[in-house]
Amino acid sequence: MDDGHWVHNIDPFAIRFWGSVGIRWYGLAYLAGFGIAWWLLRRWSSQGRLPLDHQAIADAVLTIGICMILGGRLGYCLFYLDDGLHGPPLAFFRDPLVFFRLWEGGMASHGGVAGLFLGTWWFARRRRIPFLVLGDCVGATTGLGVLFGRIANFINGELWGRPSDVSWAIIFPADPSGLPRHPSQLYAAGLEGLLMLVVALTVHHFHRRPGLTIGATIGTYSIGRFIGEFFREPDPGYELYLGWMSKGQALTIPLFIAAVCFTIYAWRRGHRPEAYSPLSTTQQEAPPPRRSHG
Numbered sequence: 172m173d174d175g176h177w178v179h180n181i182d183p184f185a186i187r188f189w190g191s192v193g194i195r196w197y198g199l200a201y202l203a204g205f206g207i208a209w210w211l212l213r214r215w216s217s218q219g220r221l222p223l224d225h226q227a228i229a230d231a232v233l234t235i236g237i238c239m240i241l242g243g244r245l246g247y248c249l250f251y252l253d254d255g256l257h258g259p260p261l262a263f264f265r266d267p268l269v270f271f272r273l274w275e276g277g278m279a280s281h282g283g284v285a286g287l288f289l290g291t292w293w294f295a296r297r298r299r300i301p302f303l304v305l306g307d308c309v310g311a312t313t314g315l316g317v318l319f320g321r322i323a324n325f326i327n328g329e330l331w332g333r334p335s336d337v338s339w340a341i342i343f344p345a346d347p348s349g350l351p352r353h354p355s356q357l358y359a360a361g362l363e364g365l366l367m368l369v370v371a372l373t374v375h376h377f378h379r380r381p382g383l384t385i386g387a388t389i390g391t392y393s394i395g396r397f398i399g400e401f402f403r404e405p406d407p408g409y410e411l412y413l414g415w416m417s418k419g420q421a422l423t424i425p426l427f428i429a430a431v432c433f434t435i436y437a438w439r440r441g442h443r444p445e446a447y448s449p450l451s452t453t454q455q456e457a458p459p460p461r462r463s464h465g
Contacts, residue, residue, distance in 0.1 A: 176342050185199055196323050204316035209228065242290075246283065248267075280396070281423075291305055308384075310384045313367065314363075314366075329356075333353055334348070334352055336351065359399045379447065382436055385437075400419045405417045
């Protein structure tokens with residue numbers, strides 16, 4: 172404790188082998204998120220709510236997971252990378268190989284969400300199943316990754332909040348100011364992760380309107396992220412938009428617009444239970460038909 176405030180001292184390694192080599196909580200957070208998502212997708216498949224067999228679900232989790240990680244990395248490089256001389260996106264354009272130096276860290280959740288749904292669209296097209304149906308199932312599990320990921324951010328002592336004198340403020344050793352700060356990572360875990368998970372699972376359970384869960388997922392995430400940014404320390408070197416809006420908040424605006432579009436579209440189309448009917452293995456593995464150019 173320091174002046175009544177807890178000093179963050181959690182080891183980022185769940186298991187440390189030697190030096191900086193070991194198993195980090197951050198990696199375990201992703202593994203747990205993917206594992207529970209895989210279990211939920213298999214369960215929905217068995218209940219006839221997802222037209223994929225269990226082998227196809229394993230392929231989907233791997234494919235979509237890779238796309239999410241690539242999207243998160245690309246989003247960081249385009250919107251947040253700063254090499255000390257140049258800001259984004261120029262720093263990335265001057266050194267594009269930084270994208271592959273994953274050990275240096277750097278992921279953007281906005282890019283991860285974009286990669287997640289682009290990967291879902293590609294996989295659904297490849298397996299010839301409705302994108303909105305697969306997207307709803309994937310969206311209903313997305314909150315798991317965000318929840319665990321934000322908790323891992325807290326364990327790592329990164330992405331801390333703004334200075335505060337509240338009794339639960341925390342001092343982060345990596346912060347050069349040494350000031351007590353909001354544990355904004357935990358706020359984000361609740362607002363962006365847990366809230367999104369509860370809302371998306373509830374919508375997914377009670378409705379058969381393809382696309383509605385996607386809208387609920389993206390909409391809840393964008394609102395939670397927008398609110399949570401008021402407690403998070405703004406990224407250094409970036410001016411606030413309109414004098415108060417952070418870059419993270421600005422990036423949630425197009426996400427919220429997309430959420431509204433998905434929601435309106437799904438609601439107007441109404442219930443479509445036939446879209447969830449199981450497909451045969453042959454249908455799932457068949458490539459999309461090619462257009463003739465005669």
